[in-house]
Amino acid sequence: xxxxxxxxxxxxxxxxxxxxxFLRNEKKYEKNxxxxxxxxxxxYVKISDxxxxxxxxNGLHLAMLTERKNCKASALEPSALAIADGQAKYPTxxxxxxxxxxxxxxxxxxxxxxxxxxxxxxDRSLLCQVIAEADRVLKDGGFIGxxxxxxxxxxxxxxxxxSGIYSYKMNYASLFLAFPQxxxxxxxxFSHYDESFHLDQNERVAAWVLHKxxxxxxxxxxxx
Numbered sequence: 001x002x003x004x005x006x007x008x009x010x011x012x013x014x015x016x017x018x019x020x021x022f023l024r025n026e027k028k029y030e031k032n033x034x035x036x037x038x039x040x041x042x043x044y045v046k047i048s049d050x051x052x053x054x055x056x057x058n059g060l061h062l063a064m065l066t067e068r069k070n071c072k073a074s075a076l077e078p079s080a081l082a083i084a085d086g087q088a089k090y091p092t093x094x095x096x097x098x099x100x101x102x103x104x105x106x107x108x109x110x111x112x113x114x115x116x117x118x119x120x121x122x123d124r125s126l127l128c129q130v131i132a133e134a135d136r137v138l139k140d141g142g143f144i145g146x147x148x149x150x151x152x153x154x155x156x157x158x159x160x161x162x163s164g165i166y167s168y169k170m171n172y173a174s175l176f177l178a179f180p181q182x183x184x185x186x187x188x189x190f191s192h193y194d195e196s197f198h199l200d201q202n203e204r205v206a207a208w209v210l211h212k213x214x215x216x217x218x219x220x221x222x223x224x
Contacts, residue, residue, distance in 0.1 A: 010123040010165050011099055017162050018079030022057060024161070029058045029085070037147050037207035038064045040188050041114055044143045044209055045069045049111035052076065052137065054100045055118025058086035059093045062116075066092060074105065101129040105137045113138050114145030117205075119172045121159070131175050140214050144182070146173050150189060150206035157202070173208035181217030185209040 022029070038061050045051055049071040053062045056075035066073045073093045077083055083095045096104045100115070100122060113134055122130055134144060154170030176182040186209045 009125065010121065011101075011126060013162060013165050014099070014121060015078045017165075018077065019081045020161065022079045022082040022085070025057075026085075029060050029082075035061065036188055036190060037061075037145070040186060040207050040209060041065060041112065041145045042068050044145075044185070045071055045112050047071060050074065050109060052103070052105065052110045052113045053116050054103070054113065054134070055116040056082075056086070056095075057116065058082045059090045059095065060086075062093055063090040066090075071111075074110075076100065076103065099126075101126040101133060103133045103137050107136055108139045110137045110142060111139055112143045112145065115147065115172070117147045119146065119148050120167045120169055122168070124168065127175075135176075135179075135212075138212055140181075140212060142212050143185070144173075144176055144208075144210040144212065146176075146206075146208045146210070148172050148205065149202075150204045151202065169202070171206075173210060176210050179217070181212055181214050182210045183213070183216065185211050 042065055045065055047070050049069065051062065051065055051071050052074045053059070054076045056062055056077045059075045062073050062075055065071065075086065075093050075095045076098055077095065078097065078099055080097060083097055086093060086095055098104060100118070119130070138144060149169040150171060151169045156166040156168045159165045159167050173184065177184060188207045190205050191203045
């Protein structure tokens with residue numbers, strides 16, 4: 001018989017690793033440059049919209065959106081250190097400590113939800129719940145943004161900063177696109193290193209924008 005692959009639970013690990021991630025990248029959170037995915041997402045955010053970022057860090061990118069669009073902003077992040085830094089720097093953002101399988105917001109309360117480069121670290125046993133929760137809080141007619149790795153084939157790799165856990169690389173937009181009510185609007189490809197395509201598939205990153213429409217996903221066809 002083939003051995004059953006056992007995957008290490010990652011939710012608890014990332015409440016601690018989230019702090020370490022923030023400390024490793026603290027200088028990056030001080031930059032005022034505007035990444036291309038912020039430019040992309042801002043096209044689909046209107047003034048007075050409610051925007052939620054999942055895996056927000058200290059809220060830097062969310063703050064860039066709110067500055068442009070004067071929208072209501074909520075942020076979900078496991079790192080207490082990142083949240084404390086964000087609350088000090090961006091007091092208009094509502095921060096919540098937690099993980100993506102349980103969002104602390106009401107049904108159909110969000111106009112634009114984006115995953116800030118975090119889906120590749122989600123506990124595999126919780127991934128279906130993460131997709132369901134995002135759909136639950138997103139309004140019909142709203143948009144999903146995904147920033148994550150964009151490999152040729154899905155695979156897992158040992159997580160370099162902590163033993164016993166993994167990073168899981170795949171096209172995460174495809175999980176939403178499996179449902180007819182979601183349609184791809186735009187995709188922008190870049191990499192860890194610059195704003196261009198990378199030859200190494202492990203370094204390829206992309207930002208997707210998806211639109212949710214129950215009417216367009218399930219159109220009424222008159223009976224014969």
